[in-house]
Amino acid sequence: MSLVLVVEDESAIAELISLNLRHAGYEVTLAASADQAQSEVDRVLPDLVILDWMLPGASGLQLARRWRGETRTRELPIIMLTARADEGDKIHGLDAGADDYLTKPFSTQELMARIRAVLRRRAPEALDSAVELGPLKIDPATRRVSRGEQDIKVGPTEFRLLHFFMTHPERVHSRAQLLDRVWGDHVFIEERTVDVHVKRLREALSPSGCSSMIETVRGAGYRLTQQAGALQA
Known part of the structure; x- marks a missing residue:
């Protein structure tokens, strides 16, 4: 809403x-x-x-x-x-x-x-159309994340986080920006909460070889890049 x-x-x-x-x-x-x-x-x-x-x-x-x-x-x-x-x-x-x-x-x-x-x-990220970036595909309509035929299981917060990353690729997002856009600006949530969910998302993506697509940019935040993940078998 x-x-x-x-x-x-x-x-x-x-x-x-x-x-x-x-x-x-x-x-x-x-x-x-x-x-x-x-x-x-x-x-x-x-x-x-x-x-x-x-x-x-x-x-x-x-x-x-x-x-x-x-x-x-x-x-x-x-x-x-x-x-x-x-x-x-x-x-x-x-x-x-x-x-x-x-x-x-x-x-x-x-x-x-x-x-x-x-x-x-x-707010194009609110649309239900599927998004593909490198080997990853996310489909908000069916709540599925996949690499080829392989389904990737992620939690609801990690799903929203990945969807935001995939609709805004190659850009660095600070923890504060991610709180605003993914958590809905709940200002009492600590910024380190973002780190916890990024870690969980990487763990979920690891079996598919896509965890390195999420890069930590020291002193700035995180970004999703297709180059790293696309090279992994």
Whole structure:
């Protein structure tokens, strides 16, 4: 279930959006000011933010710029919602980092469609299509990991971890980034938990000769590379 943070100081509009989101199966958190919005993002990183431009305290534009400038929130999907309909304002909103921009008054059906579109663009790892990298194949629809005809048994957390690695190959991911993306930003989980699950994943991949595909990058984190595993028989 995706978590959507609605940042809107007009309670009637906030409740209308919230009602439609919950009806569509989303989990919703509300914030009526920039400070509240920042507190909610600090507490749990949402999957998407619907952000009003005019807010008490800092503006939505300032919030978007701040989030885009920080590593933890750089990829946070943002839909700007505002009464400012001028083309120049829209350009300012998009330049500040908004993924989409909707003007008031708005159609709730259009807003829901835009939310679905932004989440699809920003979260390809959530799709059910099978992914292959080197000799490894992972299929979220059937929850199977395999190398050729050989099935590889992995636990549910290791499955999510491997799926993230395989949909973002050859890139170094810090422990904090992995906690955000695989564990859902449970901020009270210690970073060394990542090390434990990487170790378990390597052990699960070992019989198939693919454990060396997961590389430790000293001082930075982990990455999945196909070169090492592809060379093993």
